[in-house]
Amino acid sequence: MAQERTPLVSVRGVSKHYGEGAARVDALKGVSIDIFPREVVALLGPSGSGKTTLLNVIGCIIDPSGGALDLDGERVFDNGKWLRDDLRRLRLEKIGFIFQAHNLLPFLDATDNVAVALELAGHSQSAARRRAVELLDYLEIGHRRDAMPAKLSGGEAQRVAIARALANSPRIILADEPTAALDSKRAQIVMELLRKLAAEQDASIIAVTHDEKIFGYFDRVCHLRDGVIEEETRVAPAGQSV
Amino acid sequence: MNLAWREIRHNSGRFVFTGVGLGLLLGVVLSMIGIYRGMVVDALTIARTPDVDLWVVEANSRGPFAESSRIPGDTREAVARMPGVTAAGSVTYQSVEATAGGRKMRLYVIGYEPGRPGGPAEIIVGRGLGRSHFEIVADRSSKLVPGDVVTFGRDRYTVVGLTAYHVSSGGDPAAFVTLRDAQQFQAELDPAAVRLQAARGAGSGSIDTVSAVIARLAPAASVEAVAAGIARWKHLSAIAQADQEAILTGSHIDRARRQIGLFTGLLLAVSAVVIALIIYTMTMEKLKQIATLKLIGAPDRTITAMIVQQALALGLIGFFMGWALIVAIKDIFPRRIVLDTDNVTQLGIVIVAVCLLASGLGVRAALKVDPATALGG
């Protein structure tokens, strides 16, 4: 049934190499993958297999060397160049990032780190703060909402970063090891939240993970090795809660 | 929310520290400007004090400030009789080494005739000269107070009043005495001049010479016409007030003025480089945060505003701190510091321009940074 719809993310034969000549590293060698709305997909693979690179290509952060990329039914990369010049606007509206490192702005407290993404999208200051507090409460980090990032534990900072990624209800959520810094209870909360978001917002979630405890939350697991997708495992029927 | 302000607040200690440093630097720039202006204003004050239109001096001399000038004392009566002249006064100017309470000091002694042009513009403490001998009105920069006794030549003078901002172009405090007193000690200090005067046939032992005669004209009178009339007398020439001021600023203190002017220019250039470096470094340290902002979708406008606002804030904090510093300490400088609003405003504009230019460099770097830099994990 998912296949009948347009994929939210469509990667077509994307390759990416870093450097030239002897220093050349082929991080992606012709990767193709379609991810549909409401799908929660895991990227798995050994270190250096190209997971982060693939995620960043989908997030329009790094330029692919070849291939094509469609987001939400729109071709955004083809023939070696981006077809939109406002990639940041695209990211602001459609893509939420959960980084491997939390990347919170050190000079803003937890609430404002979330609110800044909302204000950038055009929300008023008070509305942004209100929604930010809601999100933080939702991620059970509301009690730390006035803390500066330097005063947060790794897990707390990660949850604030997740709140920021979810702030503008993006339809594509990219997460690089989102639960690495969390205990298993919190990891499950985050995954449940992501699943719920996928279902309610018609969103796609793509997460790099090594965390076996959360495999059960994914619809599909894609195994990468040396820059190609080696195999795909369908864990649970798409759109169905575990 | 204002990201620039939030970041400043987060690093407020460091920001204030940088601002104070910059304030000290800009304070030095301002003080140089003030010294420069003070020098010009000081030179002009002495010439403007008598509030006259014409300076009658020795023929072919540019006196009495830039060159020495000596003319007969009876010149004043002749000048006063000229049509268009409403008041005239004889004046002498001479630097002397004086002693007061065991302290040696240089004074710029101005002799004038009380009741005629040439006296101090305003007495701030005490009173002006009476008709009596051996009284003196000194500038307060001499640190004298009324009642002090000052000795120069063979005579002892009593301070009766103080003026402000009357100094020679070299910075020596002015001291007003009556013309007769001035002529008296001039003769004592320089007997040769008296002999010369006698040889010219001005009467044996005459001490009746003055440096200049200054004249005030009726509003309708033409300065040129009166000056031309005076120039017909053999031993005299006449200098209009505007020309006297031009001589003072244009030639008399010209070299010192250019010296300080050049130094001020250099100091400004150094400050500009320092400001540029500070702002550039401030931005470079934030590149990762800027990359994060780009990653979550902040437009260039947001990032540019953050950098430019911080640069301006820093520049203005430095500027106002420097200004406050100079206003607070300007009176302890041995010479006058004059800060016109004009000059201060101009410096402010220069600082703002430098900040904008410097933040341009930072903005360029920030806009070039790859959002992927933020990932780095």
Ligand SMILES: Nc1ncnc2c1ncn2[C@@H]1O[C@H](COP(=O)(O)OP(=O)(O)OP(=O)(O)O)[C@@H](O)[C@H]1O
């Ligand atoms: N900026 C870069 N410049 C050069 N080579 C790079 C760069 N980023 C990644 N690579 C190389 O590309 C390959 C894929 O890297 P990538 O970060 O995608 O791997 P990964 O699967 O995310 O690994 P890990 O599990 O360790 O995070 C690696 O060999 C890596 O060394």
Ligand SMILES: [Mg+2]
């Ligand atoms: Mg990685």
